[in-house]
Amino acid sequence: MPTDLMTEAKHLPAVPPEAAEAYEKHLQLLIDQVNDTLEAHPDIHRLIGYNPLDMMYANHQNHARFMVNVFKYHTYELLVTVARWVYRTYHAHGFEFDYFPNELTAWRDAVKARLDASKTPEMIAVYQWMLDRHPAMVESSQEPRKDTRDMDPAWQETIDAFIEALLEGDSQNCLAMAEDIAKTAKGLETLYLEVIQPSLYEIGKLWEADDISVAQEHLATAIVARLMATLFPHLQTAPDKKGRAVVTTTTNEFHETGARTVADLLELDGWEVDYLGVNTPANELLRFLKEVKPAILLLSVAMPFNIDRTSDVIETIQATPELAGLKIMVGGLAFSLDPELWQITGADGYAPDARGAVNQARIWWKEA
Ligand code: B12
Known part of the structure; x- marks a missing residue:
């Protein structure tokens, strides 16, 4: 990837918290406007490769959820990585590259039209930068990709x-x-x-x-x-019993195998595991944690647009006196691109894979 995109992205302006909040609060309004604008484009079917419009709507939904995270945490390097993925993947599925400037213009204009002008300059600057860098993004998306995990x-x-x-x-x-x-x-x-x-x-x-x-x-x-x-x-579990561990994902996170891998390996290591599967509502998770009082909670996040939901849950748990002392570990694909990224969730620890999760859990168990 040409390094200038990453370097430039680092210098994009931080969006003030109240502006990021306004974007999130009016998310549906923004999505509706972008959908309407693109639907009305005379050439929209060609632009989206004659795919169903639903595929475009899903992209707008994911874009909006992802940008909430970008604006909240100023993760502009992640923005470049994910934008590169979006260009490459949607293009492979038939979308014309020209769809993207149309889409980004629609987002910039929706922000301008729907949000209070005092809150928009930084967000508009980010969208404008993405628009200006469209040719570089096309080029960058076509370069060979870096693998997320080396194969043995x-x-x-x-x-x-x-x-x-x-x-x-x-x-x-x-x-x-x-x-x-x-x-x-x-x-x-x-x-x-x-x-x-x-x-x-x-x-x-x-x-x-x-x-x-x-x-x-x-x-x-x-x-x-x-x-x-x-x-x-x-299989036989380890002889020493280590305590209770809850493993799950937050709402809207449907990737299950990573969480399940972590749950199985913890159980084999002697933990009493409550594996809740995926997409657990925050209030229900909180209620469950208060009931079972585990020693550790492990939250799996594959999609970068779910990072904020995870940090919100963690914040609520940490503000709950009955859950004082509960150790929280996060992991999953969303954090694999940047080894520091997990820290914005406020969790106590992170591991890059299930083996690392078991090791970290053991460390906490020995310390307790
Ligand atoms: C299967 C799959 C799905 C299935 C999941 C079904 C299921 N029952 O799990 C379905 C169809 C639901 C799905 C949906 C989507 N997916 Co998907 N999916 C995958 C796929 C192919 C495999 C995921 C998987 O099981 N990996 C194997 C596990 C073992 O690996 P892992 O999750 O990384 O887990 C390990 C570590 O990360 C770590 N870990 C995981 N959790 C935790 C937790 C803790 C606490 C710790 C310490 C460690 C840890 O340990 C695990 C074991 O070592 C991946 C490809 C990939 N690279 O993973 C794409 C992938 C993740 N999906 C992707 C996308 C884009 C989507 C969708 C947005 C597609 C769409 N257009 O709708 C939706 C989003 C849905 C949502 N809101 O969650 C992209 C994400 C790209 C990006 N930019 O981030 C990927 C990478 C595909 C790709 N190459 O483009 N997907």
Whole structure:
């Protein structure tokens, strides 16, 4: 990526907190205006590659939620990374690059039209910068991408075979391969981290490049969920009992396998785990935590647009006297691009993968 985008992004003006709040408060109004503007564009169907309009609406919804995070936390480097991903992925799915300046103009104009003028200069400057840098963004989005996780070459062949079986929907073969690796707790950890995780990352890249359909990606994830449920209960947990841990995600976060991997490996290490699955409403999570009083809470975040929801939950928990002493760990793909990013959530700790999560939990257990 040309470094000037990142360097320039660092110098974008910080949006004052009350302006970021106004953007969030009027989010639906802004989204509606942007949807209306683009829908009325005479060439909109060509611009979005003759995809259903719903795909464009989903992009606007995600854009708005993401920009709330950018404006709140001034994460402009993350803005460049995600914008680059949006350009690359939507273009691979048929969107013309010309759609983006139209979209960004609509956002800039909606901010101008719908929000109090005293609150808008910094936000307009950010949108204007994105518009001005459109040609550089197109160029940057076409460069080879950096992998989020290196594959261990020793596992390459197994991963290739596993992905092939996943995409063919051959769950029996996937299960047979998985059973071979996961005969012990360490084997299960190896299966999860050296085979399943890189395989799903690769599936994500194939979806991103439009080489596989959403249905194939769902099929792969569903097979993984089934085999995790089959293998895990047969393994012995560590003898020392370590306390109670709650694992989940906040609302609107639907990526489950990472959280489930963390939950399974903690349980094997002797934690009594309450795995709540995904998309847990903040008030319900709070109620549950007050009831079960765990030693640690682990929150998984894959989508950068869910970081603010996670930090809001953490803030509420930390302001609840009955939950004093509860240690909170965050992790997930949203934090993998920048090792410092997790700190804006206010959590007590972070780990880049499930192995790291177990190690950090052990440290807290020993300290307690
Ligand atoms: C499967 C999948 C889905 C499924 C999830 C179904 C399910 N039941 O889980 C569905 C279809 C719902 C989905 C939806 C979307 N997805 Co999706 N999805 C994926 C995919 C292919 C696999 C995710 C996965 O399971 N990974 C494997 C796990 C094991 O890895 P992990 O989550 O990173 O977890 C590890 C670590 O991060 C860490 N960790 C995780 N949680 C925690 C928590 C703690 C406390 C700690 C310490 C550590 C930790 O430990 C884990 C194990 O080592 C990824 C590709 C990818 N790179 O992951 C895309 C991906 C994450 N999705 C993506 C996108 C864009 C979306 C959508 C916006 C698509 C859309 N247009 O609607 C929506 C958003 C939905 C939402 N609001 O949450 C993008 C995100 C890109 C970006 N810029 O951030 C990705 C990267 C695909 C891609 N290559 O472009 N998705």
